[in-house]
Amino acid sequence: MADVFVEQIIKRKLSLGGLAIRIGAIFLVLIGILLLPVLKLILTITVTALFIYLAYLAFVYTSVEWEYSLVNGELTIDKILGKRKRKPGETYDIKKATLIAPAYSEEVLSKSEYLTKMDYTATNNRDNHYAIIIDDVEGVKGALMITFEPDEKMLDAMYNVRPNIIKR
Numbered sequence: 001m002a003d004v005f006v007e008q009i010i011k012r013k014l015s016l017g018g019l020a021i022r023i024g025a026i027f028l029v030l031i032g033i034l035l036l037p038v039l040k041l042i043l044t045i046t047v048t049a050l051f052i053y054l055a056y057l058a059f060v061y062t063s064v065e066w067e068y069s070l071v072n073g074e075l076t077i078d079k080i081l082g083k084r085k086r087k088p089g090e091t092y093d094i095k096k097a098t099l100i101a102p103a104y105s106e107e108v109l110s111k112s113e114y115l116t117k118m119d120y121t122a123t124n125n126r127d128n129h130y131a132i133i134i135d136d137v138e139g140v141k142g143a144l145m146i147t148f149e150p151d152e153k154m155l156d157a158m159y160n161v162r163p164n165i166i167k168r
Helices: 016-034 041-061 106-111 152-161
Strands: 005-011 064-071 074-081 085-093 097-102 116-119 130-134 144-148
Touching: 005 152, 016 041, 064 152, 074 144, 085 130, 097 106, 106 130
Parallel strands: 116 144
Antiparallel strands: 005 064, 064 074, 074 085, 097 130, 130 144
16 A cells, blocks of 8 residues: 555634734733833833733734644644644544544534544634544543544545545
């Protein structure tokens, strides 16, 4: 069997919480700038510089991408923050999966009630969401349902690994 390697990166849409954090950070920077004529210069410059740094961190940590990598039947999902910092994610063995299907199909919904759920989706567009159900995962009591947004290339690669469990 030939080696299979497919990679996909999806930018997560900004949530309401992330938007609120960004607006709050900008508001703090504006307060720091408005305090320049009122307070002592050194103190205000220091506080404003701190607020600018906090705003930078707010923008970096609210910009999230998911990276899906399928290598020889193992799906690795990593989180990328601010296009710089990579948080190693989980690795799932597709060979142990019992079902890969659209996340809101009848087959998945009928099995999903008592599963541990992991959500790696980036948008609210339910049409692109797929679920992987794996019965035997270390550290998880019972079965696991992983929700993610694969493209056609990723689905084709998974089909090559386990053609009998893919439902489109």
